[in-house]
Amino acid sequence: MSQSCEAFEQGHKIELNVTDLKQYLYCPRIPYYFYVMPVPRPITYKMQHGVQEHVELDRLEKRRGYRSYGLTEGKRLFHLQLKSETLGLYGKPDLVITYEKKGVTQYLPVEFKHTEKGLFTNAKYQLAAYAMLLEEHFQVPVCEGIVYQIPTKAYNIIKITDPMRKHVKDSLSAIRRMMLEETFPEPKSRSRCTDCEYRRYCNDIY
Numbered sequence: 001m002s003q004s005c006e007a008f009e010q011g012h013k014i015e016l017n018v019t020d021l022k023q024y025l026y027c028p029r030i031p032y033y034f035y036v037m038p039v040p041r042p043i044t045y046k047m048q049h050g051v052q053e054h055v056e057l058d059r060l061e062k063r064r065g066y067r068s069y070g071l072t073e074g075k076r077l078f079h080l081q082l083k084s085e086t087l088g089l090y091g092k093p094d095l096v097i098t099y100e101k102k103g104v105t106q107y108l109p110v111e112f113k114h115t116e117k118g119l120f121t122n123a124k125y126q127l128a129a130y131a132m133l134l135e136e137h138f139q140v141p142v143c144e145g146i147v148y149q150i151p152t153k154a155y156n157i158i159k160i161t162d163p164m165r166k167h168v169k170d171s172l173s174a175i176r177r178m179m180l181e182e183t184f185p186e187p188k189s190r191s192r193c194t195d196c197e198y199r200r201y202c203n204d205i206y
């Protein structure tokens, strides 16, 4: 990062959403198209039906026991709005389960994903970012979270490690740098372009 950008970022931390991080790690061009060179956002089937699906998921989740999460009891917090001034980050995890351990309240972030394939790393870092927001908000370590794959009903336990926390911070800096310098980024992987709703804007993809 150039010195001027670094100074600017420190003085004026650009606030980002956790979904910006998720999308950046999927392909950096997506937040570029949102923040730097705004284009009309293509409406996908997922976006059209996403809200209704989440309402249904919340309803089903309320009827589920806690055993699937390895717990005997707990409490569910849906769509908790979290914000960190330190990270310049805000977001709303799908679900946070709270439970008691040795007299201390613990927080377990849960994300629901509509994928049968293996988890993309961006989903893991999205969870790590929510863990970091919870840590700052509630002042307790959050050492793991869960990505629930809806089609397969698989519960994936993700350990939140210090290298993951560092990667989240580094990625947030990289997004801000891209915004300040207005650099058009290279794609993460061109194999992802086939199913991408932004494909029409990437003229270098064949």
Ligand code: SF4
Pocket (backbone or CB within 6 Å): 027, 028, 029, 030, 187, 188, 189, 190, 192, 193, 194, 196, 197, 198, 199, 200, 201, 202, 205
């Ligand atoms: S089409 Fe490919 S390069 Fe363009 S935004 Fe989508 S994934 Fe990125």
